[in-house]
Amino acid sequence: MKxxxxxxxxxxxxxxxxxxxxxxxxxxxASGQLLENTxxxxxxxxxxxxxSIEIDVHLTRDGDLVVFHDFVLTKGCxxxxxxxxxNQKDLLILDQSTKEVTSYNVLPSFSKRMxxxxxxxxxxxxxxPTLQSMIDELDKLEKTLGRKVVMDIEIKSNVEHxxxxxxxxxxxxxxxxxxxxxxxxxxxxxxxFDLRVLKEIQKMNPKVRIAVLSDDDVADYVKHxxxxxxxxxxxxxxxxxxxxxxxxxxxxxxxIPWTVNDPALINKLxxxxxxxxxxxxxxxxxxxx
Numbered sequence: 001m002k003x004x005x006x007x008x009x010x011x012x013x014x015x016x017x018x019x020x021x022x023x024x025x026x027x028x029x030a031s032g033q034l035l036e037n038t039x040x041x042x043x044x045x046x047x048x049x050x051x052s053i054e055i056d057v058h059l060t061r062d063g064d065l066v067v068f069h070d071f072v073l074t075k076g077c078x079x080x081x082x083x084x085x086x087n088q089k090d091l092l093i094l095d096q097s098t099k100e101v102t103s104y105n106v107l108p109s110f111s112k113r114m115x116x117x118x119x120x121x122x123x124x125x126x127x128x129p130t131l132q133s134m135i136d137e138l139d140k141l142e143k144t145l146g147r148k149v150v151m152d153i154e155i156k157s158n159v160e161h162x163x164x165x166x167x168x169x170x171x172x173x174x175x176x177x178x179x180x181x182x183x184x185x186x187x188x189x190x191x192x193f194d195l196r197v198l199k200e201i202q203k204m205n206p207k208v209r210i211a212v213l214s215d216d217d218v219a220d221y222v223k224h225x226x227x228x229x230x231x232x233x234x235x236x237x238x239x240x241x242x243x244x245x246x247x248x249x250x251x252x253x254x255x256i257p258w259t260v261n262d263p264a265l266i267n268k269l270x271x272x273x274x275x276x277x278x279x280x281x282x283x284x285x286x287x288x289x
Contacts, residue, residue: 023276024285025152026050027259028069031113032280035106037067038126039134042151043141050282052150052189054258057131057175059166064098065131065174068106071156071164078104078128094165104128113280135182148187152211157194172200179208191234195224202228211256218244222251232256234278237269245273263288 029041030048037055045053056069073091080103093101108114108122135151142149155171158164165171179185191211192198201208211232214221218235225233233248237257248255260266260277266285269277279285 021275022270022289023051023254023256024282024289025256025276025278026053026282027278027280028055028113029053030280030282031111032116032261033118034114034121034124035108035126036111036113036280037069038106039129039137040124040126042134043137045282046138046141046145046149048283049286051276052152054152054154054191054278055131055134056154056156058093058156059171059174060093060098060101061096062098063166063170063174065178066093066098066101067129067131067134068093068101069156071158071161073101073104073128076107077110078106080104083107092164094163098130102128102130102133116281131178132182135184139182150187150189151184152189152191154213155190155192155194155197157192157197159194159196168194168196169200171197172204176201176204176208180205185209189231191232195228198228198230213258215239218248218255222248222253225253226251234258237265237277240269240272240274242272249273 026045028036030044031041034041034044042053042055055067057065057067060066071093073087075088075090076086079086086107106126106128114121138149155175156165157168157171175190179188185207189209189211190201191213193213198210210228210230211234212221212225212230214235217239218233221233231254233253233255235257237260240257245255254275256276256278257269257274258278259280260269261280266277277285
């Protein structure tokens with residue numbers, strides 16, 4: 001209640017619309033409360049009732065999907081047994097075996113997003129998960145919750161440094177295989193900044209639901225999104241205007257920008273007409289719908 005009143009005060013006492021249709025996506029799970037891109041953060045976001053949950057995935061040397069944001073396990077980010085003895089060098093995920101990558105736990109200090117942590121969250125152990133292990137746990141939780149949880153999987157592909165990630169075709173194939181194996185094609189979405197990956201997925205399986213990430217003007221991405229039958233445009237919130245949001249809507253796309261935590265900005269974006277936001281603090285935004 002205190003958090004809600006605090007947010008309302010910052011917004012001048014009002015929040016635009018009480019509509020339940022405003023989409024709240026948990027960014028890397030409940031990353032403001034628990035460590036981002038971990039099973040704990042994803043399960044918590046599901047329990048909180050986020051409309052969807054965004055995560056980041058990479059391929060290992062073995063061709064398995066693991067959940068982590070960066071292409072590299074940077075020096076000092078992770079540990080195997082003793083938190084006081086973290087990794088002593090950078091480790092490119094693509095060059096490591098799945099066994100090696102998942103032998104690490106991620107240090108809570110690695111993320112700057114956990115700025116409103118639950119009690120004990122910074123002392124908690126956070127194993128680096130495979131996508132499959134995370135979804136296995138989420139499937140169990142779904143049975144308890146009595147509802148399906150929508151995941152939005154960001155495929156990490158390094159356009160500027162292609163040796164740091166698998167090829168667009170291989171990434172697309174692995175994601176499509178995962179969705180088919182787990183019967184998630186109609187339930188989950190996939191997203192990427194790399195349009196090549198999304199085009200490959202759409203060619204392989206036109207039924208896969210797609211969100212297009214962009215850091216540029218929405219207008220520049222509308223044609224690309226049309227070509228791959230995307231559902232959602234996910235732009236940087238800073239590039240949005242009433243005009244380009246209206247243009248996206250006219251083409252049938254939902255506009256859900258990233259990553260929005262500031263309550264004043266959320267209010268501004270709702271006035272402009274966005275369909276939702278991606279946020280580190282899903283519960284705060286959900287409380288204000």
